[in-house]
Amino acid sequence: MAIYLDFNATAPLLASARAAWLAAQDSAWGNPSSIHASGQQARHQLDQAKARISALLGCRPAELIVTSGGSEANALAIHAALAGIAAPAEILASAIEHSSVLRNAERAARVRRIGVDAEGRMLQDELVGALTTQTRLVCIQFANNEVGTLQDAAILSARVRAQAPHARILLDCCQGAGKKRIDLRSLDVDFASIAGHKFGAPKGVGLLYARTGVAVDALIAGGRQQQDRRSGSEDAAAVCALAAALAESLAHAEAEDGRQRALLEACWDGVHRVLPEARWLAAGAARLANTMSLAHPGVVNEHLVARLDLAGFEVSTGAACMAGRGEPSHVIAALGLERELARSVIRISIGPQTTAEELALFVAAYVREVRELVSVHPGPASTGRDR
Ligand SMILES: Cc1ncc(COP(=O)(O)O)c(C=O)c1O
Structure with missing residues (x-):
């Protein structure tokens, strides 16, 4: 599953x-x-x-x-x-x-x-x-x-x-x-x-x-x-x-807010400890506790999402309706992210059913897949994908 x-x-x-x-x-x-x-x-x-x-x-x-x-x-x-x-x-x-x-x-x-x-x-x-x-x-x-x-x-x-x-x-x-x-x-x-x-x-x-x-x-x-x-x-x-x-959602909203915030923060610690170049977008704003958009240089998000999917993790490149366009979404563009980083963004959004075990498995898979993608296309010069 x-x-x-x-x-x-x-x-x-x-x-x-x-x-x-x-x-x-x-x-x-x-x-x-x-x-x-x-x-x-x-x-x-x-x-x-x-x-x-x-x-x-x-x-x-x-x-x-x-x-x-x-x-x-x-x-x-x-x-x-x-x-x-x-x-x-x-x-x-x-x-x-x-x-x-x-x-x-x-x-x-x-x-x-x-x-x-x-x-x-x-x-x-x-x-x-x-x-x-x-x-x-x-x-x-x-x-x-x-x-x-x-x-x-x-x-x-x-x-x-x-x-x-x-x-x-x-x-x-x-x-x-x-x-x-x-x-x-x-x-x-x-x-x-x-x-x-x-x-x-x-x-x-x-x-x-x-x-x-x-x-x-x-x-x-x-x-x-x-x-x-x-x-x-x-x-x-x-x-x-x-x-x-x-x-039902509102009855648990406050408790879920705290739980999901802690889950994503632990997830981020796990990612950032091994991938210091990773970025969590808009992490400093007041934000939904369930949402984490991750960027990493040297990665094309569509490749990453496909590899994670094969590994058993369903995440997205952002808005579901923008998927498959090959361009950073207007949201990511509006944040002013440099183009190469913008092309690497994936969104993880969790819910009441998400567990710490699932996110620990995700962290391991994200780190592994990012490392592999970066080693296939080392350095910005070889990416050639932003044209
Ligand atoms: C902020 C926001 N507004 C509107 C919509 C559209 O909602 P629906 O898919 O129910 O038409 C979405 C769905 O992704 C959304 O995230």
Whole structure:
């Protein structure tokens, strides 16, 4: 059995989510929009699940729109922020946003990417200086999927509100939700996106939080479900599973934060002791406890990931959706890493199921494979891969 170290790509289904999903398949299979008893039973369970989720996220049930996942939630927020605006509009987004933010934003308006420091923290003064009367939306990430940096979302949103009260704020919480407690009301944002599969819910269900009073023009038109903000029959069972996964994850979030942080620090000690040239990216920032992006000169990450896979370790070169492009991701590029090092970055992301034994085995394999790759291509002159 392979050792799975790619929890930021997706997490395995939690037992509580599976149980809630199976139970709701039997009891809440009706269409929540139907007026008969089967429909109303599904509606009731859907409403209960949304109430449970909203209590965990510090918002109201009516502020939650069920989507197919994080990408759709981001796309809907961007669409909603720009809907009906005829004047030239600009979106400000941190340079390390997920591509579902950047690409949907670029389709909708002119986008200005706001830089980050070497640890992935959004440059606050650059953000504030870029706000104009044309700024319609500011996109901030709660936690980065590749290096794990946590943004100071409350401070960033307060600075945007003070300078540009007309601008909407989208907080992408897809990597933070379930790992960190998030209180949406106190963060004072207009939109927040959630992806269930990142914390043990099934794939295919996510949420967009849209603050009360913020209009949401539907991207998907049809039967006017969800107050005409997102048409399509709601999947009550998936939302019940998401509620269960979020509750279970948050019940253990604090303990897991400490445990996973200690596990990755031990892992880093093991790597760094034998490979002094190794780098842990964004290690100095406030960051997710489960994420470690490692770089080492003289290594091509795709080769390393393939060799680790053959050795039984599932890791990634960064965002799963960027895999196979042969270029450093926009996140790694934004950190300002020199190109050769950027091409070597692999991401390890762990979860509640990860053990110290698994990471000890990983350290041995990483050290062995890096040493072999470096000895095959000694010195920067022989690599030839950056052209
Ligand atoms: C930060 C971030 N935002 C958005 C997404 C997109 O989520 P989904 O895969 O559910 O569409 C991801 C997934 O990798 C992510 O890490």
